[in-house]
Amino acid sequence: MALNVSARSRKVFMRLSVIIPNYNNEKYIAKCLDSVLEQTLRPDEILVVDDASTDSSVGIIRQYAEKHANVIGIYLSENGGVSHARNTGIKAATGDCITTLDADDFYYNPKKLENEMRLLEQKGGNVLTYSKIVYCDETDEIIRYLDYPNRTYFQGNVLSALLMERITKTLMRDCCYPRQAALDAGLYDETSCLFEDYDFLIRLAKRLPFYCTFAYGTAYRQKEGGLSARPPEECRAAKNAVIEKNCAQLAPWKRMYCSAYRKLKNMAVRLLK
DSSP: OOOOOOTTBOOOSSOEEEEEEESSOTTTHHHHHHHHHTOSBOOSEEEEEEOSOOSTHHHHHHHHHHHOTTEEEEEOSSOOOHHHHHHHHHHHOOOSEEEEOOTTOEESSTTHHHHHHHHHHHTTSSSEEEEEEEEEOTTSOEEEEOOOOGGGSOOBOOHHHHHTTSSTTTOOSOOBEEHHHHHHTTOOOTTOSSSHHHHHHHHHHTTOOEEEEEEEEEEEEOOTTOGGGSOHHHHHHHHHHHHHHHHTTSOHHHHHHHHHHHHHHHHHHHHHO
C-alpha cells in the first residue's frame, strides 16, 4: 500500500504514536510538543507520560491536551524513572509504530517523522528507521551538527556493530519502529537509568534491521547536570554491563569475536591518548 502523506496529514499506512516521558521539564516541554505538532506527518497520538512532576509542566501538558485532540496526557502518581515512563507510554499506545522523544529535546527537522515513516514503508514495515541529530544548548541554540560520512551510519543487521560499539555515536534513541517489536524485545529495563536506551536498541537489533534516512532529525539538548555529564568511569562501567549482558546470549564464537574487537579498540584508544 502506498504511503500518501500530504502536509500536516494524519493519513499514513500505519498509525504512529509519539511517546514523550516528562519529569520537571517546564522550561522545555512546550518547545518539544510544538516541534511534534509542527511535523509534516501528523502523529495519530502524542502520549505525554508525566513522571510525577513537581513543577508547572503538568499544567502545560494539560493545556496542550485540551487544545489538541491527538495530545494525550498520562499522569503518574509516583516517580518511577524514565524507563518506566517510556514503558507506560508504549503499553498505552494504539499506534502500529512508535517513537519516543525526551521532553527536553525537540524535532529540529519538520519532516523528521515523515522521512522515517516513508523509509520504514519502503523497507517493508518490519524495520527500525532513524535520522542524524544536532546538539543544542539550554536556549535552543544549535551548537553542533553530528555529521559523519554516510557509510558510518550502518544499515541492515547492526547487532554485532552495536555490541562492538562501532556505531554508538551515530545511532539514536528516537527511532521509528513497530510497537510489537518493542513488546517482543521486553521494553526498557526499568532497573537502569544509564544506557537503558542502548540496551533497548541492542534488543531491538536482534529482531529488526536498522536504516538511516541520512537527514537531520532531532535536536538533543546539552545541559548542566544531565545524565551525559556523569563521570566517564561510571558511564564506561554501565555500558560494559549492557554489552556483557547482551553478549551472553550470542553464540560462543560471535561472543568471542565481539569481545576481542572491543579489547583491541579500547587498547587503541588508550594508546592514542
